[in-house]
Amino acid sequence: MINMILAQSVVKTIFPHLCGIGALAIGPTTTCHLGLQDTYSVGHSCKVRFRCRWTLTTGSYYESRVTVGPRVGWAQRLASKLIADTGITLALTTIMAGSLQAFILTEHPTPFFATAEFGLSCLALGPSPRFIPLVLLLSVLRIHGQRIAFRHTRGRELLFSWICITAGSSLAHWASAANALSSPAQSLTAIALLSAVTYLHAVLALYLDIRTKGRVATDWAQLTLFPALWATVWSVASHVSPVGRLLNWSPVSGSHSYNWIVPYVGPTGIDWIVAAWAVVCSEVAALWLMGFEEYEPLGVHGNGKFLSRRSKGLLVLGSLLLALTLPSFASNNLPVRADIPADATALKVGCALPHPLDGSHPTLDDFIDETKRMTAAKIILWPESAVIFNSVKEREAAFAKVRGKSAGSFVGVAFEEYVVDDPAHPSSSRTRNGLALIHMSQKPGDEVIQYYKRNLVPLTESFSKIPSIDPPEINRLLLTHPNGITAPDWAPAPNFTRPIPITSSVCLDFASPSAFTSLDSRPALILAPARTWDTTVGLAMWEQAKTRADELGSMVLWCDGGVTGVSGVGGGGIHEIMQVGGGSWMRTIGVPYPFNESRTLYARTGDFTVLVFLVALMGGGIAGNYLLVEASHGAVATLTGGRFALRRIPFIRRMIAPAPAEADLLGAEEVGEQQNLLG
Structure with a gap:
C-alpha cells in the first residue's frame, strides 16, 4: 500500500x-x-x-x-x-x-536525406549500378519514406528527394549520355527525363509498401512485402520500357555474389535480393535511430522471449540472404576445359574489328581482309552495322564475296540495309540492322541465320530505322572432326558431326527481358554484334548480354564496333573483356559434349512464375508462420550460447532483450503494441 x-x-x-x-x-x-x-x-x-x-x-x-x-x-x-x-x-x-540521431530525425531531416540520396544516387544509378550503393540508397529511401508518409511536409520532402535523385542519376549518366544526341543539352534533357520517370517506379514500390504493410498478417510477410513489390514493379517496367532493363535500379552481375541464382529466378530474383537487403539495413538503422547509446533494456530475469517476433523475422531474412551467397564461394565457376575432346568441343571464335589508320569507317574489303587473317576461328563475328547495303542486290553480291573468302569459317556479317517504307513513295526509305551467318558451302539465300534488330535506341534510331518483329531462332552448326581425331572418336554415325546450337541478337535487344523467351531449347552460343558510342554504355550493354547468357545457361560472343566499345566472351564461367576499341581477337571456348539443350528453370517459367513464387514466399498464412517459427528455433539455438557476448553491443542488446512483463499503468490507458521506426 x-x-x-x-x-x-x-x-x-x-x-x-x-x-x-x-x-x-x-x-x-x-x-x-x-x-x-x-x-x-x-x-x-x-x-x-x-x-x-x-x-x-x-x-x-x-x-x-x-x-x-x-x-x-x-x-x-x-x-x-x-x-x-x-x-x-x-x-x-x-x-x-x-547527436547524429537528432540531426537526422528532428533537426535537419530534409537536408540530410536530400544530401544522402544525391550522393548515393551518383554512386548507385550509373549505367552499371553497383550492389552495395544500390542497397544503401534503397535503405535511405525506405527510412525517409516511412518518416514522411504521414507528415504534412511530405510533399515538399518528396519533391526534394525527386530532384536530388534525378540530379544524381543524371550526373552518373552524364559521361555516357553527353554524345548520345546531336547536342549535349538535348542529351542532358533526355537523361534527366528518363531518370525522373525511373524514380517514380521506385517511389511506387515504396508507397505500396507503406500503405499495405499494416494489412499484412505476419511479421515475416511484412518484412518480405517490400522485396516482392520492388521485384514486381521493375519486372513490369522492364517489359514496358523501350530500353528494357538498361535504366533499372538493378545491380550488374560483377558486383554481388548471387550470379549462380540467375538461371533459376533471373534478374527479378536479384531485384528481390536487393530490396531484401535494404529491408534488413533499414530495420537495423531504425533501431539505432530510435534508440540511444546509453539505453539499458529491461532486466533479463523475466518470462520474456530471447528474441522478439519481429527480430526473429529480421534475423531469418538476414540469415537467408547470407546463406544465398554460399554457393558462389563453394563453386569454382570455371570455364569448360576445351582440351578434352571426349567431354567438350573446342570452338574457336573471333571478333573482326579492323581499324584503318586514317580513322575512317572500315569498308567491306577491310572486313573481308580482316576475316581472311582470322580463318583459324570457326566462327567470326562482325560488329553491328559493319557494312551498309543500299539494295538487296548489293547485299547478295557482298554475301557471295564473303563466301568466297571465308575458307571454311562461319562469318557473322552484321549489316545495315535500306528498305522502302512505303512502296508508293520509293524515297521514303529507312534502314534496318541485320545479321547473317555465311559459310562457303551455302548457296545464295541459304544463310544459316538472318536476324533483324527488334529494339531500337529511343530518339537516336526510332525515326530512321525499322524494328523487326521476328524473334531469334535456334540453328545448329555441324562440326566435323578436327585433325588428329578420327570420325568415330569424334561423334557417332551416320554423320560423325557434333551439333552446336547457336542463336543471335543485336545490341539493345539484350536489354529486353523477353529477348529469348521464344526459344524452345538452350543455345550453346549467342552471337551479339553491337555498336556503342561510349565505354560506359558499352560496359552496361556487356553486362546485359552476360546476364541474358546466364539466364539461358549459355555463352555470348559480344563484338562491339564502337570506337571505345568493349568486346569479349561472357557466360559459362568466362567474364573477361578481350578488347577495348578496335583490334580483332580470337579465343577458344569449350562447349560441353554432349551439350544439354534443356532450358534453364528461368527460361522455362519466365518472370511471372518467379513473381508468383516471391509472393508465395511472403507466407501470408500458415506457411509463413511455419517458416518463421521453424527457422527462428534454429536461430535461437545458435545464438543462445553467445548471448552474453551479444549483449555487449548496444543496438543488438535492444534486439535480443526480452519483452518486459506488462504492469498496470497509473492514471493512464494502456498503450498499444510496440512498433519501430519503419512500421
Missing part, C-alpha cells in the same frame, strides 16, 4: 515535468506514461521499480526502468534517474541535439 501511494505521488509530482522534457528532447509525443513495475526489499529498505514509456506520434515507444527507495529526496532522485537513464534531460538536451 505504501508503495502504491509512493508511486501515485511520483506520478503527480514529476509526471508533467518529465513529459515536458520528453517533448523537448525527442519531439511531440502522443502519450507519456509512468507506471509501477514491481517492489522488492533490500535489507530493511523497500525498493520500488518504475517503468517510463514515451510513445511517439509514429507509434514507436521507448522504455526505461528506474529503481528508488523511500528516502529523503526520493522524488528528485527518481526524476534525475529517469532523466539520466532515458537521456531525456535539460542538461543532456544540448548533447542530444548534437
Whole structure:
C-alpha cells in the first residue's frame, strides 16, 4: 500500500515535468506514461521499480526502468534517474541535439536525406549500378519514406528527394549520355527525363509498401512485402520500357555474389535480393535511430522471449540472404576445359574489328581482309552495322564475296540495309540492322541465320530505322572432326558431326527481358554484334548480354564496333573483356559434349512464375508462420550460447532483450503494441 501511494505521488509530482522534457528532447509525443513495475526489499529498505514509456506520434515507444527507495529526496532522485537513464534531460538536451540521431530525425531531416540520396544516387544509378550503393540508397529511401508518409511536409520532402535523385542519376549518366544526341543539352534533357520517370517506379514500390504493410498478417510477410513489390514493379517496367532493363535500379552481375541464382529466378530474383537487403539495413538503422547509446533494456530475469517476433523475422531474412551467397564461394565457376575432346568441343571464335589508320569507317574489303587473317576461328563475328547495303542486290553480291573468302569459317556479317517504307513513295526509305551467318558451302539465300534488330535506341534510331518483329531462332552448326581425331572418336554415325546450337541478337535487344523467351531449347552460343558510342554504355550493354547468357545457361560472343566499345566472351564461367576499341581477337571456348539443350528453370517459367513464387514466399498464412517459427528455433539455438557476448553491443542488446512483463499503468490507458521506426 505504501508503495502504491509512493508511486501515485511520483506520478503527480514529476509526471508533467518529465513529459515536458520528453517533448523537448525527442519531439511531440502522443502519450507519456509512468507506471509501477514491481517492489522488492533490500535489507530493511523497500525498493520500488518504475517503468517510463514515451510513445511517439509514429507509434514507436521507448522504455526505461528506474529503481528508488523511500528516502529523503526520493522524488528528485527518481526524476534525475529517469532523466539520466532515458537521456531525456535539460542538461543532456544540448548533447542530444548534437547527436547524429537528432540531426537526422528532428533537426535537419530534409537536408540530410536530400544530401544522402544525391550522393548515393551518383554512386548507385550509373549505367552499371553497383550492389552495395544500390542497397544503401534503397535503405535511405525506405527510412525517409516511412518518416514522411504521414507528415504534412511530405510533399515538399518528396519533391526534394525527386530532384536530388534525378540530379544524381543524371550526373552518373552524364559521361555516357553527353554524345548520345546531336547536342549535349538535348542529351542532358533526355537523361534527366528518363531518370525522373525511373524514380517514380521506385517511389511506387515504396508507397505500396507503406500503405499495405499494416494489412499484412505476419511479421515475416511484412518484412518480405517490400522485396516482392520492388521485384514486381521493375519486372513490369522492364517489359514496358523501350530500353528494357538498361535504366533499372538493378545491380550488374560483377558486383554481388548471387550470379549462380540467375538461371533459376533471373534478374527479378536479384531485384528481390536487393530490396531484401535494404529491408534488413533499414530495420537495423531504425533501431539505432530510435534508440540511444546509453539505453539499458529491461532486466533479463523475466518470462520474456530471447528474441522478439519481429527480430526473429529480421534475423531469418538476414540469415537467408547470407546463406544465398554460399554457393558462389563453394563453386569454382570455371570455364569448360576445351582440351578434352571426349567431354567438350573446342570452338574457336573471333571478333573482326579492323581499324584503318586514317580513322575512317572500315569498308567491306577491310572486313573481308580482316576475316581472311582470322580463318583459324570457326566462327567470326562482325560488329553491328559493319557494312551498309543500299539494295538487296548489293547485299547478295557482298554475301557471295564473303563466301568466297571465308575458307571454311562461319562469318557473322552484321549489316545495315535500306528498305522502302512505303512502296508508293520509293524515297521514303529507312534502314534496318541485320545479321547473317555465311559459310562457303551455302548457296545464295541459304544463310544459316538472318536476324533483324527488334529494339531500337529511343530518339537516336526510332525515326530512321525499322524494328523487326521476328524473334531469334535456334540453328545448329555441324562440326566435323578436327585433325588428329578420327570420325568415330569424334561423334557417332551416320554423320560423325557434333551439333552446336547457336542463336543471335543485336545490341539493345539484350536489354529486353523477353529477348529469348521464344526459344524452345538452350543455345550453346549467342552471337551479339553491337555498336556503342561510349565505354560506359558499352560496359552496361556487356553486362546485359552476360546476364541474358546466364539466364539461358549459355555463352555470348559480344563484338562491339564502337570506337571505345568493349568486346569479349561472357557466360559459362568466362567474364573477361578481350578488347577495348578496335583490334580483332580470337579465343577458344569449350562447349560441353554432349551439350544439354534443356532450358534453364528461368527460361522455362519466365518472370511471372518467379513473381508468383516471391509472393508465395511472403507466407501470408500458415506457411509463413511455419517458416518463421521453424527457422527462428534454429536461430535461437545458435545464438543462445553467445548471448552474453551479444549483449555487449548496444543496438543488438535492444534486439535480443526480452519483452518486459506488462504492469498496470497509473492514471493512464494502456498503450498499444510496440512498433519501430519503419512500421
